[in-house]
Amino acid sequence: MLELKGVSAGYGAFQALFDVSLRVDAGEAVAVIGPNGAGKTTLLRTISKLIEPTAGSLSMQGRAYNAVPPHEVIGLGIAQVPEGRRLFPRLSVEDNLRMGAFLPAARARFDERLEFVYSLFPKMKERRMQMAGTMSGGEQQMCAIGRALMSGPKLLLLDEPSAGLAPVVVQSIFGLMRTIRAQGFTVLIVEQNIQQVLKVVDRAYLLETGRIRQSGDAATLLASDEIRRAYLGV
Amino acid sequence: MEIFDVFLLEAVLNGLLLGGLLALLALGLNLIFGVIDVVWICYAEMMMIGMYAIWWLHVEQGWPLAAAFAAGIATVALLGAALHQFVIRPVLAAEPINQLLVTGGVLFFLQAAATVTFGVEFRNLGVRLPGVAIGEMNLSLARMIAFGVAIAAIAGTWLFLSRSYLGTAIRAISQDRGIMPLMGVSPGRIYLTTSALGGGLAGLAACLLVLQYDIHPAIGLSFGPITFLICVMGGLGNLVGGFLAAFVFAQFIAVGGFLFQLEWGYVIAFVFFIATMFWKPEGLFAKR
Numbered sequence: 290m291l292e293l294k295g296v297s298a299g300y301g302a303f304q305a306l307f308d309v310s311l312r313v314d315a316g317e318a319v320a321v322i323g324p325n326g327a328g329k330t331t332l333l334r335t336i337s338k339l340i341e342p343t344a345g346s347l348s349m350q351g352r353a354y355n356a357v358p359p360h361e362v363i364g365l366g367i368a369q370v371p372e373g374r375r376l377f378p379r380l381s382v383e384d385n386l387r388m389g390a391f392l393p394a395a396r397a398r399f400d401e402r403l404e405f406v407y408s409l410f411p412k413m414k415e416r417r418m419q420m421a422g423t424m425s426g427g428e429q430q431m432c433a434i435g436r437a438l439m440s441g442p443k444l445l446l447l448d449e450p451s452a453g454l455a456p457v458v459v460q461s462i463f464g465l466m467r468t469i470r471a472q473g474f475t476v477l478i479v480e481q482n483i484q485q486v487l488k489v490v491d492r493a494y495l496l497e498t499g500r501i502r503q504s505g506d507a508a509t510l511l512a513s514d515e516i517r518r519a520y521l522g523v
Numbered sequence: 524m525e526i527f528d529v530f531l532l533e534a535v536l537n538g539l540l541l542g543g544l545l546a547l548l549a550l551g552l553n554l555i556f557g558v559i560d561v562v563w564i565c566y567a568e569m570m571m572i573g574m575y576a577i578w579w580l581h582v583e584q585g586w587p588l589a590a591a592f593a594a595g596i597a598t599v600a601l602l603g604a605a606l607h608q609f610v611i612r613p614v615l616a617a618e619p620i621n622q623l624l625v626t627g628g629v630l631f632f633l634q635a636a637a638t639v640t641f642g643v644e645f646r647n648l649g650v651r652l653p654g655v656a657i658g659e660m661n662l663s664l665a666r667m668i669a670f671g672v673a674i675a676a677i678a679g680t681w682l683f684l685s686r687s688y689l690g691t692a693i694r695a696i697s698q699d700r701g702i703m704p705l706m707g708v709s710p711g712r713i714y715l716t717t718s719a720l721g722g723g724l725a726g727l728a729a730c731l732l733v734l735q736y737d738i739h740p741a742i743g744l745s746f747g748p749i750t751f752l753i754c755v756m757g758g759l760g761n762l763v764g765g766f767l768a769a770f771v772f773a774q775f776i777a778v779g780g781f782l783f784q785l786e787w788g789y790v791i792a793f794v795f796f797i798a799t800m801f802w803k804p805e806g807l808f809a810k811r
Binding site (some may be wrong): 339358364368375380388392436 | 688691692695698701702703705706708709
């Protein structure tokens with residue numbers, strides 16, 4: 290579904306990604322794991338075209354989209370839940386969800402998808418008139434995921450969904466991941482919480498200092514000595 | 524003075540009518556500031572251009588008044604979009620003082636352009652609407668129409684902002700501009716739409732003002748500073764605050780003018796403004 294070939298990107302003179310190639314097939318859940326500062330967020334920002342790649346090709350469902358402007362990437366079926374959730378704090382929950390359905394094609398199916406999001410996250414229905422910024426971190430994460438689902442994406446990008454949340458809430462966030470997978474969405478997730486994320490995905494890539502170091506089955510990586518030593522501390 | 528004075532009531536009602544018009548002007552300016560974070564110092568001058576456009580089309584070109592009004596609104600809406608595209612956009616990342624200076628420059632440019640094109644004579648549409656007598660009071664029909672249309676336009680803008688996708692995006696962009704592309708929204712296009720909307724509101728105000736006032740190149744100065752002060756008093760960018768402040772300000776002008784002299788009404792209103800700035804510098808209706 291999504292394929293990156295030899296992608297490099299950065300901020301001005303600072304290069305954050307070097308020759309990154311990865312693919313996500315339809316129906317898969319794939320994780321990009323790695324330490325802080327490895328370039329994981331930059332990778333997702335590049336996939337969403339918030340950052341222009343300096344080299345390499347991006348393609349979605351066989352179609353190269355390097356030349357597509359950032360606000361049209363969601364129209365290709367790629368929705369992102371950004372790092373830190375980035376809800377509109379002074380808009381209601383429902384208005385945040387409305388923003389997720391901004392594209393004309395999504396507007397037509399707003400009511401239906403709103404029902405779907407409310408059925409996944411009943412709490413959002415209770416809070417639909419509440420200002421998004423006044424909710425707890427876990428609730429905000431539900432709202433941010435709901436907002437991304439409102440566009441009816443084929444591929445969902447999740448940037449550090451567990452970051453900054455209390456340990457109990459982190460558990461429920463990984464529960465959410467399973468729920469979303471069960472709905473048949475294709476997911477690319479970036480996480481520092483390696484042990485947890487490897488339990489909910491099929492495959493993973495290890496990104497270190499902007500380069501893919503290792504890739505493979507989630508179970509294999511979880512068992513690999515290198516990863517256990519460096520990241521799981523066992 | 525008696526407890527009930529019919530002329531005082533007339534002044535209060537006139538203040539209310541004036542308040543509606545000022546609220547419309549404040550809404551446009553506040554909307555632009557709230558969304559784009561730039562103050563259009565030349566806002567009332569854009570309205571002045573709209574007044575001239577209506578006058579020129581109706582009086583010189585013989586267009587029907589309704590068509591001239593529609594064209595006047597469209598002209599100022601386009602002017603708003605052009606102002607954003609060619610003047611504001613290049614200085615979006617600049618210091619606020621520079622943004623203020625460029626729109627201040629546009630103010631003088633528009634004034635000079637109007638003077639060169641239309642001269643300094645006072646123009647009017649030649650439309651004189653009658654007064655309406657209610658008991659012993661005499662209210663101007665033009666002001667009543669202006670009030671009604673202004674309130675309807677404000678309500679319409681409010682509905683647009685709160686119910687539509689585009690309106691929601693306009694509210695959202697000031698809260699987090701960086702992720703708008705992830706929603707499928709091009710920030711540049713939202714800014715342009717907001718600028719056209721703000722211009723269109725100034726164009727509508729032009730329609731309402733040509734029914735009451737003569738047109739001359741400096742007429743913007745009669746409304747620009749007041750509009751700006753109202754916005755600051757209500758909390759710059761706060762649409763509800765600006766709406767309420769417009770009515771407070773208009774009462775100071777109308778009732779103050781009734782109790783003393785017309786000019787004193789303005790003096791009292793400005794003194795109140797200065798006092799407000801000491802007492803609540805973030806604006807009368809700021810949410811804290």
